Amino acid sequence: MIPHLRPAFVLLALFTLLLGLAYPLALTGVAGLVFPHQAEGSPVHIGDHLIGSSLIGQAFSKPEHFHPRPSASGYDAMASGGSNLGPLSQKLIDRVKADVTPGVAADAVTTSASGLDPDISPQNALGQVARVAKARSLPEETVRDVVAAQTKPRLWGLIGEPRVNVLALNLALDKPMAN
Amino acid sequence: MSINGWLQIAVTLALVLAVVLPLGRFMAALFTGQRTFLHPILSPVEHGFYRAAGIDPAREQGWAAYAMAMLVFSGAGFASLYAILRLQGVLPFNPAELPGVAPDLAFNTAVSFLTNTNWQAYSGEITMSPFAQMAGLAVHNFLSAATGIALAMAVTRAFARSGEMGLGNFWVDLTRCTLYVLLPLSIVLALAFVALGVPQTLTGSLDATTLEGARQVIPLGPLASQEAIKQLGTNGGGYFNANSAHPFENPSALSNMLAIWAMLAISAALPITFGRMVGSERQGWALLSAMAIVMLGGVALVYWAETSGNPLLTALGVDPALGNMEGKEVRFGQAMSALFVAVTTGLSCGAVDVMHDSLTPLGGLVPLLLIQLGEVLPGGVGSGLYGMVVFCVLAVFVAGLMVGRTPEFLGKKIEAREIRLAVLAVLILPLVILGFTSVAAMLPAALASLNNQGPHGLSELLYAYSSAAGNNGSAFAGLNANTPWFNTTLGIAMMLGRFAYVLPVLAMAGSLAAKTRVAESSGTFPTTSLLFVGLLVGVILILGGLQFFPALALGPIVEHVLMHASATF
Numbered sequence: 001m002i003p004h005l006r007p008a009f010v011l012l013a014l015f016t017l018l019l020g021l022a023y024p025l026a027l028t029g030v031a032g033l034v035f036p037h038q039a040e041g042s043p044v045h046i047g048d049h050l051i052g053s054s055l056i057g058q059a060f061s062k063p064e065h066f067h068p069r070p071s072a073s074g075y076d077a078m079a080s081g082g083s084n085l086g087p088l089s090q091k092l093i094d095r096v097k098a099d100v101t102p103g104v105a106a107d108a109v110t111t112s113a114s115g116l117d118p119d120i121s122p123q124n125a126l127g128q129v130a131r132v133a134k135a136r137s138l139p140e141e142t143v144r145d146v147v148a149a150q151t152k153p154r155l156w157g158l159i160g161e162p163r164v165n166v167l168a169l170n171l172a173l174d175k176p177m178a179n
Numbered sequence: 180m181s182i183n184g185w186l187q188i189a190v191t192l193a194l195v196l197a198v199v200l201p202l203g204r205f206m207a208a209l210f211t212g213q214r215t216f217l218h219p220i221l222s223p224v225e226h227g228f229y230r231a232a233g234i235d236p237a238r239e240q241g242w243a244a245y246a247m248a249m250l251v252f253s254g255a256g257f258a259s260l261y262a263i264l265r266l267q268g269v270l271p272f273n274p275a276e277l278p279g280v281a282p283d284l285a286f287n288t289a290v291s292f293l294t295n296t297n298w299q300a301y302s303g304e305i306t307m308s309p310f311a312q313m314a315g316l317a318v319h320n321f322l323s324a325a326t327g328i329a330l331a332m333a334v335t336r337a338f339a340r341s342g343e344m345g346l347g348n349f350w351v352d353l354t355r356c357t358l359y360v361l362l363p364l365s366i367v368l369a370l371a372f373v374a375l376g377v378p379q380t381l382t383g384s385l386d387a388t389t390l391e392g393a394r395q396v397i398p399l400g401p402l403a404s405q406e407a408i409k410q411l412g413t414n415g416g417g418y419f420n421a422n423s424a425h426p427f428e429n430p431s432a433l434s435n436m437l438a439i440w441a442m443l444a445i446s447a448a449l450p451i452t453f454g455r456m457v458g459s460e461r462q463g464w465a466l467l468s469a470m471a472i473v474m475l476g477g478v479a480l481v482y483w484a485e486t487s488g489n490p491l492l493t494a495l496g497v498d499p500a501l502g503n504m505e506g507k508e509v510r511f512g513q514a515m516s517a518l519f520v521a522v523t524t525g526l527s528c529g530a531v532d533v534m535h536d537s538l539t540p541l542g543g544l545v546p547l548l549l550i551q552l553g554e555v556l557p558g559g560v561g562s563g564l565y566g567m568v569v570f571c572v573l574a575v576f577v578a579g580l581m582v583g584r585t586p587e588f589l590g591k592k593i594e595a596r597e598i599r600l601a602v603l604a605v606l607i608l609p610l611v612i613l614g615f616t617s618v619a620a621m622l623p624a625a626l627a628s629l630n631n632q633g634p635h636g637l638s639e640l641l642y643a644y645s646s647a648a649g650n651n652g653s654a655f656a657g658l659n660a661n662t663p664w665f666n667t668t669l670g671i672a673m674m675l676g677r678f679a680y681v682l683p684v685l686a687m688a689g690s691l692a693a694k695t696r697v698a699e700s701s702g703t704f705p706t707t708s709l710l711f712v713g714l715l716v717g718v719i720l721i722l723g724g725l726q727f728f729p730a731l732a733l734g735p736i737v738e739h740v741l742m743h744a745s746a747t748f
Contacts, residue, residue: 001247004247004248004251004252005255006232006233006408007212007232007233007234007248007249007252007350008248008251008252008254008255009255010231010232010233011180011228011232011234011252011350011353011354012252012255012256012259012322013197013232014228014232014507015318015321015322015357016259016314016318017318018362019318019321019322019357019408020313020314020315020317020318021313021314021575023317023362023365023366023404024313024317024379024401024404024405025401026273027366027369027370027373027379027401027403027404028379028380028381028401028404030370031369031370031373031379031403032378032379032380034370034373034374035373035374036377037297038373038374038376038377038378038664038728039373039378039379039380039403040378040380040382040399041378041380041382041385041397041399041427041551042376043385043387048387049388050386050388051387051388051389051390051393052385052387052388052389052390052397053385053387053397053427053429055376055426055427056395056397056426056427057426058389058390058391058393058395058495059389059391059393060390060391061391062317062391065390065391069509075395076395077304077395077396077397077398078305078396078398078418079302079304079305079403079420080302080304080419080421080424080425081302081420081421081534081656082421082424082506082534082536082537082656083505083506083534083537083657084506084534084536084537084630084631084656084657085505085536085537085630085631085657086488086536086537086543086631086635086638086654086657086737086738086748087491087503087505087537087538087539087540087635087738087742088491088540088631088633088634088635088741088742088746088748089632089748092505092748093492093495093747094496095185096492096497097495098324100495100496100497101496103496103498104496104497104502105498105499105500105501106488106492106497106498106499106501107501107504107509108504109497109722110492110503110504110506110507111494111505111506112424112506112507112508112509113421113424113506113508113531113532113534113537114421114424114425114426114508114534115421115508116421116425116426117426117508117509117510117651118426119508119509120509121496121501121509123500123501125236140566152446154183154432154508155433156185156433158183158186158190158513159187159190159432159433159436160431160432160433160435160510160511160515161432161509161510161511163509163510167390170390171390174390
């Protein structure tokens with residue numbers, strides 16, 4: 001055992017410097033130069049105001065906004081995670097029962113894994129069009145067009161799922177109002 | 180299930196297959212001491228490390244010395260990581276001024292990262308400073324993975340060599356694996372992750388005011404550098420609580436595909452490395468086929484179960500078209516979520532991009548069973564390969580019993596000593612998993628941690644100990660595991676799952692290396708045939724099934740039956 005002590009502790013120290021400091025710090029430097037926007041968390045600004053990150057879901061509850069999925073953490077980004085309720089959980093059934101409308105898209109009444117899902121399904125968005133249009137006194141057709149424009153297809157028609165980023169959608173709706 | 184879904188799965192697996200051969204051959208060259216294209220840059224670093232640490236790279240170690248070096252290194256790693264976690268409050272890069280980690284949690288976490296488990300009883304965003312993440316946890320993401328691969332190379336040499344005592348040199352295998360395999364791949368992958376949106380910064384957080392005027396503090400950190408090795412090293416310990424489901428750890432469907440690819444790449448290439456080093460690449464493909472068959476079965480079952488949805492919610496009026504969406508992210512979709520579930524548990528990675536606790540009963544059965552089958556499908560980096568070799572030894576033994584001949588594997592006679600050691604190794608998992616689960620199931624202090632009742636509650640306990648003993652690290656995360664009971668027992672389970680498993684395997688390797696290779700005869704059972712692959716799969720399934728079926732019947736299987744009887748808990 002004794003002859004192994006020096007290799008063990010010296011290698012551990014050298015690897016800690018290399019892998020624990022040099023590697024992440026060098027990458028931080030390179031990432032900041034090449035991809036500064038992504039490296040800093042893809043922030044979204046309106047003017048000088050930081051309103052969030054395009055990747056992180058945020059809470060919306062006003063009727064004129066599209067609503068994100070339910071979140072186990074109420075979109076508290078310091079408390080990511082899901083409900084961890086099993087499929088037979090009475091708590092899950094009660095929660096869904098309180099939110100459900102007949103034929104509602106599954107993602108509209110279920111919590112995401114992260115609690116910070118930035119997206120909703122196109123079906124979920126279309127199910128909210130009537131409410132948003134009424135609250136904004138807009139024709140439903142106009143709102144539906146905005147949803148269609150904000151719906152992201154599968155990458156190369158293959159990878160991922162069609163989805164709508166809720167923050168981008170609400171920003172697109174708010175923009176003409178701001179003008 | 181949809182054609183598009185299966186296509187996404189097929190494309191991902193094809194991308195893995197594309198690197199299996201070059202990466203497998205590269206590692207074979209590296210671990211047999213040949214020069215590779217990276218040597219001009221890295222060789223000076225490698226030899227500098229040897230000089231500083233007083234290592235003679237030409238010196239061979241027998242199995243006992245190899246094992247002792249590994250244990251001393253793991254002990255040193257434990258001590259340093261435990262110290263970093265406890266002293267976090269006074270160490271640098273701590274913008275949120277987080278305090279030191281509590282003793283039981285620090286013990287659990289240090290064991291967890293050291294054994295390549297990455298079980299996490301804490302939430303990263305409110306527990307770990309960037310310094311603890313980088314200099315503590317991420318370092319062991321590399322070193323525990325390199326240790327696993329080193330051990331696999333020692334076991335490989337037992338078959339590659341004839342009549343020798345030496346299994347290689349642990350320090351050399353560890354250093355080469357880290358410098359030539361893990362670090363270069365991590366650098367490339369980390370940059371790709373940043374491009375796709377994974378943050379890499381020393382800034383602590385974004386302080387935003389949302390569109391509706393609420394305050395949202397969004398934690399940041401050096402994520403990409405950690406995310407890369409977390410996937411490549413089949414570690415699975417997330418920077419944040421939500422792990423690979425977190426939009427910063429896994430921002431898009433493409434990053435998800437890349438994350439799955441990275442988990443699989445090295446583990447799928449190692450059988451080829453094994454085959455090449457023992458002089459039969461076909462043997463490597465045979466092992467890989469057996470791994471792929473079981474894993475694909477698992478993917479299909481999860482995909483089917485999750486797209487079938489939850490009938491209890493459908494009865495309330497929820498549209499079943501999207502399947503079971505509780506605990507899932509919209510951007511990944513059911514197909515790639517199912518692939519991630521099966522791969523992360525077949526692999527002993529343990530990263531999650533869905534919450535396994537919220538999977539349907541059969542969707543949750545698959546990850547549980549894949550862990551219990553021994554984490555060999557294809558298993559964690561290194562540990563999967565040496566686990567698979569143990570099953571090969573048992574498979575040829577079973578075949579030998581059937582025809583009444585002394586079994587051989589790759590020209591080595593498998594005799595009583597080897598079988599005893601192999602059985603000793605495979606008995607560790609059921610002993611630890613079933614033992615601890617049954618005690619916890621009767622302990623009020625443990626039951627108070629459950630998030631779900633009924634059969635799902637038992638599944639939460641069973642999953643925790645399976646994950647710990649299998650060195651997986653994923654969880655039915657509703658279980659509140661940050662209690663002294665769970666931190667301690669799960670820590671012990673992780674240690675036994677790694678070290679009590681690998682010591683008999685190394686002893687077996689030592690005994691095999693010393694034997695001379697006998698030439699194949701007409702009576703030799705060919706171990707590259709389809710028949711052998713079938714036998715191997717059979718041995719894995721029957722052994723795992725016999726050990727764990729009763730427990731699974733009381734958990735996910737009865738839950739599935741109850742779901743269709745509309746029972747709730």
